[in-house]
Amino acid sequence: MTRYVAFLRGVNVGGVNLKMAEVARVFADAGFTAVTTVLASGNVLLDSDASTGAVRSTAEQALRAAFGYEAWVLVYDVDTVRAIDGAYPFEREVAGHHSYVTFVADAAVLDELAALPAGGEERIARGDGVLYWQVPRATTLASTIGKTMGKKRYRSSTTTRNLRTLGKVLSR
Structure with missing residues (x-):
């Protein structure tokens, strides 16, 4: 049995509003065990014997069926998330x-995002399957990464979490 983190993209921001208790029920009904949600931003911890890809596919299908929206989920085992968090290259x-x-599920998209020039005080660094970045408060959406991530072509393969959220996820 593997402990996974499922990051739901675009939940409770930008129009897709889901109650985390309902999300947890959908995940349990899909066959996952020890399901726990963290915060209201679409972070789900679960146990499964399935592969990462199978967990992602099952979660997306279950969310689409239950809530009728185009669900995208990125899934990682907890140890991978812990390593990603620990490798943050800037002052935290x-x-x-x-x-x-x-988090970026598509290598070509990661290459594209990692090649973007940082603007102003924004800092960008490529990690293993992720893009690390830091930006002044109140400029996130106007930053290079913020403007790029809002484009439709990135929705199915990316999702962003702040370090404080990752800390809360990893403390469960």
Whole structure:
């Protein structure tokens, strides 16, 4: 049995509003065990014997069927998320800044995002399957990464979490 983290993209921001208790029920009904949600931003911990890809596919299908939206889910085992969090290359807490990890399921998209030039005080670094970035508060959506991530072509293969959220997920 493997402990996984499923990150739901675009939940409770931008129009897709889901109650996490209902999300947990859908995941349990899909056959996952020890299902727990963390915060209201689409973070689900679960146990499964299935592969990462099978967990992702099952979760997306279950969410689509239950809630009728185009669900995208990125799935990682907990140890991978812990390693990604631990490899954050910048100072973790910088006054007046947000520290983020963008999880990227498509290698070509990661190459594209990692090649973007950082603007102003924004910092960007490529990690193993992720893009690390840090940006001044109140400029996230106007930043290079923020503007790019809003494009439709990135929705199915990316999702972003701040380091504080990852810390809460990993503390469960």
